[in-house]
Amino acid sequence: MAKRQIKASSLMQVLLRSNTRLLLSGVIAFQISGMLLLAMKTSPPDWQALLFAAAMPCASAGIVRLFSALWKVDRALLILMLFLCSVSLVTLEDIARSAVTPWQQATHMLGGFLAMALGILTVRKLRRYEKWFLPLSAAAVAGVALPLVFGQWHYGAKNWIHLFGGVSVQPAEFGKCALILLLACGLANRPRMRQCVVPLAVAAALCGLLLAERDLGALLLYFLVTCAAYFAATGNLPVTLMGLGAGVAGGVLAVRMFPYVQKRIEVWQNPWSDPLDKGWQIIQALIAIGSGGLFGMGLGLGYPRNIPLYNSDFIFAAICEEFGLVFAVGLILIYVIIILRGISVAMNARTSFHMLIAVGVVVLIGVQAFIIIGGNVKMIPLTGVTLPFVSTGGSSIISMMGAFGMLLGVSSVNAYDEAEDLKRLEWREANA
Amino acid sequence: MRRIRGAIRAISVLLLAAFAGLILYVGYSVYTSSSRWLTSGYNARLTHAKRTVRMGNITDRNGLLLATTDQDGMRMYSADPALRRAVSQTVGDTMSMSGTGVETFHAQTLLGISGSLIDRTWQYLTGKEYTGEDIRLTIDAELTSYISGLFPEGKNGAVAVINYQTGEILSMVSKPDYDPQALVNRREGADENGSGYLNRCLQGQYAPGSVFKVITLAAALENLPNVQNEHFYCEAEQAFGDGTVSCYGHTKHGKLSLLQAFSESCNVSFAEIACALGSDLLAKTAEDAGFNDNFRFQDLILYESSMEKGDLPLYDLAWTGVGQGTTLVTPLHMAMIAGAVGAGGIMREPKLILQVTGEGGIPRIRTGGGIYRRAFSDSTARTLSDYMRYAVERGTGTKARISGYTVCGKTGSAEISNDKSVSTNAWFVGFVEDERHPYAIAAVVEQGGTGGSVAAPLAAKALKMAIERNG
Ligand SMILES: [Zn+2]
Numbered sequence: 001m002a003k004r005q006i007k008a009s010s011l012m013q014v015l016l017r018s019n020t021r022l023l024l025s026g027v028i029a030f031q032i033s034g035m036l037l038l039a040m041k042t043s044p045p046d047w048q049a050l051l052f053a054a055a056m057p058c059a060s061a062g063i064v065r066l067f068s069a070l071w072k073v074d075r076a077l078l079i080l081m082l083f084l085c086s087v088s089l090v091t092l093e094d095i096a097r098s099a100v101t102p103w104q105q106a107t108h109m110l111g112g113f114l115a116m117a118l119g120i121l122t123v124r125k126l127r128r129y130e131k132w133f134l135p136l137s138a139a140a141v142a143g144v145a146l147p148l149v150f151g152q153w154h155y156g157a158k159n160w161i162h163l164f165g166g167v168s169v170q171p172a173e174f175g176k177c178a179l180i181l182l183l184a185c186g187l188a189n190r191p192r193m194r195q196c197v198v199p200l201a202v203a204a205a206l207c208g209l210l211l212a213e214r215d216l217g218a219l220l221l222y223f224l225v226t227c228a229a230y231f232a233a234t235g236n237l238p239v240t241l242m243g244l245g246a247g248v249a250g251g252v253l254a255v256r257m258f259p260y261v262q263k264r265i266e267v268w269q270n271p272w273s274d275p276l277d278k279g280w281q282i283i284q285a286l287i288a289i290g291s292g293g294l295f296g297m298g299l300g301l302g303y304p305r306n307i308p309l310y311n312s313d314f315i316f317a318a319i320c321e322e323f324g325l326v327f328a329v330g331l332i333l334i335y336v337i338i339i340l341r342g343i344s345v346a347m348n349a350r351t352s353f354h355m356l357i358a359v360g361v362v363v364l365i366g367v368q369a370f371i372i373i374g375g376n377v378k379m380i381p382l383t384g385v386t387l388p389f390v391s392t393g394g395s396s397i398i399s400m401m402g403a404f405g406m407l408l409g410v411s412s413v414n415a416y417d418e419a420e421d422l423k424r425l426e427w428r429e430a431n432a
Numbered sequence: 433m434r435r436i437r438g439a440i441r442a443i444s445v446l447l448l449a450a451f452a453g454l455i456l457y458v459g460y461s462v463y464t465s466s467s468r469w470l471t472s473g474y475n476a477r478l479t480h481a482k483r484t485v486r487m488g489n490i491t492d493r494n495g496l497l498l499a500t501t502d503q504d505g506m507r508m509y510s511a512d513p514a515l516r517r518a519v520s521q522t523v524g525d526t527m528s529m530s531g532t533g534v535e536t537f538h539a540q541t542l543l544g545i546s547g548s549l550i551d552r553t554w555q556y557l558t559g560k561e562y563t564g565e566d567i568r569l570t571i572d573a574e575l576t577s578y579i580s581g582l583f584p585e586g587k588n589g590a591v592a593v594i595n596y597q598t599g600e601i602l603s604m605v606s607k608p609d610y611d612p613q614a615l616v617n618r619r620e621g622a623d624e625n626g627s628g629y630l631n632r633c634l635q636g637q638y639a640p641g642s643v644f645k646v647i648t649l650a651a652a653l654e655n656l657p658n659v660q661n662e663h664f665y666c667e668a669e670q671a672f673g674d675g676t677v678s679c680y681g682h683t684k685h686g687k688l689s690l691l692q693a694f695s696e697s698c699n700v701s702f703a704e705i706a707c708a709l710g711s712d713l714l715a716k717t718a719e720d721a722g723f724n725d726n727f728r729f730q731d732l733i734l735y736e737s738s739m740e741k742g743d744l745p746l747y748d749l750a751w752t753g754v755g756q757g758t759t760l761v762t763p764l765h766m767a768m769i770a771g772a773v774g775a776g777g778i779m780r781e782p783k784l785i786l787q788v789t790g791e792g793g794i795p796r797i798r799t800g801g802g803i804y805r806r807a808f809s810d811s812t813a814r815t816l817s818d819y820m821r822y823a824v825e826r827g828t829g830t831k832a833r834i835s836g837y838t839v840c841g842k843t844g845s846a847e848i849s850n851d852k853s854v855s856t857n858a859w860f861v862g863f864v865e866d867e868r869h870p871y872a873i874a875a876v877v878e879q880g881g882t883g884g885s886v887a888a889p890l891a892a893k894a895l896k897m898a899i900e901r902n903g
Binding site: 228231232233235289325328329332333335336339340343346347352355356359362363366367370373374377378379 | 435436437438439440441442443444447448450451453454455457458459461462
């Protein structure tokens, strides 16, 4: 019985492997055709786009091969993430005002692959995780607090610190990885109420710091990831609902207390009442989404630069204009597939620690994609977070890929566990 | 472990539901609103289309040509400079400086962009020059030019004239104005400080002053039984909450009936009525008449008239009742309110487009429009007419009288500053009580003085000309 199940799952894997090969070819086809089209837009052809057209498929194939050979990570997840990165580079090569932007983004992605490897290794090697909880918490709190001390206000928030040599980082981005890890460390092994207090207090402290920095997007993400991790770890629905309720109450209070939050809500409700000033961003985004129609204006044919922040907060609107609604919905579906796949990785994990890591990463990516896309299309008030793997922003790309690495790490642990089972079963059969 | 898996399953269901909602919302909102987004004046993409398409003509209701495209693709406006300036914000311009103008808001029609993918592809493949559709407006350009000439020299303001039985807009005057022809070849604006591009009828949000008493009166009639038999006593000023409300020019009106309080425009009496009503009932009547609504009309963009809701302090409530609170109104909306009184409480959706004619000269059938909402009950509207008729016959609005016709109306002198040396905004809203000449008007002259001496005579001349020109 057990054997048949394992045989079936290995058959699934064979099927999946051929499917992932097809998937990878699709991604590579997208990369080559997109970049070639952009290269041909000018005569003589644009060298940077040609370089991308050649380098991206090599890098993608290489990374898939390397990561699955080294750690047996889930290929489908990895390839889907690579597709999102490709959409990012193609879009930026198309719309960014300066040719340096896609170049920088590619460099950040290379850094991101290192972070990803680090994430995989962390999950694979970390033992006795209870011991890591305190150092991780201390590091996260200290890191997220840094901008309060050294930072400067930037777009109405104080969430950046400037390092030497003109490099700026957003500690709250890296804090996301730390938060997922520390929650998994602190909440693994079905803790009792009392044991949850310290991890939750750390998460609350982080949220408080983000509120002080007015980084509402990150605050919302930290809060929801914490709720999800707590619920997954304890299955305690009443307390989770109370936590969510407290969050809603806090949100209502924030709207009352802070005029800038209230302003955002008003703009969201009726941007047309002040189309030239406060409503400008969202109206330009809606116009861009409307102009794309079903199939888009075509690469290089739209006017996405009319949207403010078109390569970070509003990149989804720019994608709608260039690629059209069908592609944009496809992009949303990619996130859905990543969520589904990530959930199945979490379900297959053998320890609660690994489950919590996987579910934390899935919730982070899902919620972040939801709130920024929802903000772009005026479904919910705009909160400035990045579209995972697509928007520009070094800290965001690197930390998101680091977090994704942790998810891949769980899939890798699962794969080794399954292989072990198979071996044990075969050994037992041979000796029977 | 099983427990964790169950929780994870619940979380994934939530996430998936959120994404399903997201996809549905994206599809729904693009399907329903994308044409509104596209044609908004803030869309630079239309400027691009204008280079490749021959834009259609714009004429007034009598067929007078207001804008056309000549052989060289140059946009030409009416040859009469005064007329072309009078209709400037209504017609719009090639630079989309007047964002609510027909040239911008109906650019999709004028440029013939149907938005369908097949059409777009066909146009791309054949590469032929595209001709847009022609638009015939409901406005009477010569009437508009006449009303524009009535404005006191150097004064700004707005006049909107509508047919309250059809909703058709006969005239929108907004001062200052600008010359659209001067914009055609110049990138710089023809109007230096930019205020001429604003269509004050649609976009000007003014303090209503005493014309708001029409709403307060309607709320009293609908909610305070026997209010018509009550008497008020005015000592020129009276304390309400933390402050006092005073009458215009510190006039001591003495003992007044409701009818007298309305026709003499007594602030103290109406402050008392507002306080007796409370902010909720007052706001409800105002919202029935279209306040705080986004006005999603298909022919034009009309900015909302806004009124504060919720528990107001007594002092603020008192001033709101006489139109001097934080309430803001757009002139076209005020004309619609006056028109609704004339039409037995029915408020029509404003119409600016009479006809759209495509290639081959066949007029396109336009759907939609019609009744926007019921603003007042039938009996309230009848009583309001009586009061407004009395205000013109005997009250502050006597200069709005037209011989041979019955005019009903209300004047207003809205204070815009605490500094008494700044002149008030002069208001008149009203309508002609006549089946064959169902015209309603709202006129505001900024810092013009009192409504009765400045806005009322202007409105009378405008309505008289509208009657004469349209049989
Ligand atoms: Zn009085």
